[in-house]
Amino acid sequence: MSLAPSERLGATGDAAADGPAARRVPKRRHSGTSPAGPARPSGRRRLLTRGSIPYVLIMPAVLGFAVFKAYPIAASFWLSLTTGNGDSQQFAGLDNYRRLLADPLFWTALRNTALILVVQVPLMLGLALLVALGLNHSKVWLRPLWRLGVFIPSLTGLVATGVMFSVILNRDAGLLNWVLSLFGIDPVNWLGSSFWARIGVVLVLTWHYTGYNAVMYLAGLQGIPKELYEAAMVDGAGPVRRFLSITLPQLRPILLLTVVLSTIGTLQLFDEPYVLTGGGPDNATLTVTMYLYDNGFKYFDFGYASALAYALALIVSVLGVLQVRLMGERR
Secondary structure: OOOOHHHHHHHHHHHHHHOHHHHOOOOOOOOOEEOOEEOOOOOOOOOOOOOOHHHHHHHHHHHHHHHHHHHHHHHHHHHHOEEOOHHHOEEOOOHHHHHHHOOHHHHHHHHHHHHHHHHHHHHHHHHHHHHHHHHOOOOOOOHHHHHHHHHHHHHOOHHHHHHHHHHHOOOOOOHHHHHHHOOOOOOOOOOOOHHHHHHHHHHHHHHHHHHHHHHHHHHHHHOOOHHHHHHHHHOOOOHHHHHHHHHHHHOHHHHHHHHHHHHHHHHOOOHHHHHHOOOOOOOOOOOHHHHHHHHHHOOOOHHHHHHHHHHHHHHHHHHHHHHHHHHOOOO
């Protein structure tokens, strides 16, 4: 008995419903709700995400820099464009900078600072390099003790150093003049003569900072591979040749660092001459920062003091760039 077309279709559909296709679960379309609850509105975003966490972490440092660095720098620049003191500050444009260029005492302070820089920095760094070479030698006994002794002066406070050397360099009862008298040398007026006062400041700076730079050079020397020296010795290079061809090139980054830091520190020199001589005699040891201090905190001319600070910052920046260009790696 044959079935009609519609009956065959129904039979086939029932059979298909009982087959594997009937056990397939139909896919559900996503709706606005989920089994866990309603979805979050698309407009709301979490504060802490993988992209925002780094900014959140550096935010305290950025705020600290803005409050304690950026704002004072900007305020000082604005102050350098004003005249007067206290509440009577008035905008004056570049008058303070014109005054600075015509101020003979500023040029005296700058000349004194430059003389100390030219004499003291090469002397100090040369001694530091010699000390580091000696402490790096394997035949030196008790090397840790010697290294500690060399570094201790740099731990002494600047004011304490100035007070101590004001006693050592005293003309009548100073230790240095007593030592010189043992060799028949007449007492030297270290702090009362223009020439010897500058020498005294150089001695104090050299004593205080030589060990600090020596430790930096010593770290660089210990990082030079021994194979370079061994290969040079096999080729017949002597000590001087090895020093010029291996040691100095390998120490170039540290030499550059110490030169730049020493230059910046000397241009900002204040504590030692202030305690030793007060800028005298006859302004022979007056430095730029001492002149800045006098104008700002003795005469309360904050506008001119700010102009001096920016002039000094410009000089430091120019010298730093020149030193990096001259001593930096050539590629």
